[in-house]
Amino acid sequence: MAETHSQLTIEEVYHIAALARVAVTPEEAETLRAQLNHILESFRILQELDTTGVEPTGHAIALQNVMREDVSRDSFSREAVLANAPNAQEGFFRVKAILEE
Numbered sequence: 001m002a003e004t005h006s007q008l009t010i011e012e013v014y015h016i017a018a019l020a021r022v023a024v025t026p027e028e029a030e031t032l033r034a035q036l037n038h039i040l041e042s043f044r045i046l047q048e049l050d051t052t053g054v055e056p057t058g059h060a061i062a063l064q065n066v067m068r069e070d071v072s073r074d075s076f077s078r079e080a081v082l083a084n085a086p087n088a089q090e091g092f093f094r095v096k097a098i099l100e101e
Contacts, residue, residue, distance in 0.1 A: 005044055007037050 008016075013033045017024045024032060078091055087094040 005041070008033055008040070 010029055010033055013029045013036065014024070016036070017029070017032070082088040082091065082093070085093050
């Protein structure tokens with residue numbers, strides 16, 4: 001005989017929403033109740049798996065860096081960088097001052 005599991009009540013959904021500081025309408029609460037019950041059922045199914053001999057991992061998949069190698073190379077000249085600057089002065093970008101009180 002299949003084991004039956006309790007379902008979240010609407011009151012528990014409102015309590016969870018209050019803990020998360022989220023206001024929900026009655027319709028949203030019912031939708032959340034169904035979604036949360038589905039998530040909990042998924043965890044119940046996973047708990048039935050035999051994980052004997054399975055090493056814990058930080059990631060479910062092996063990650064690899066898909067970025068290119070960082071290669072040092074010459075930079076642009078100061079003149080080339082400042083060529084399109086809207087306002088340059090003495091080899092620097094000139095910007096408006098931003099002052100806070």
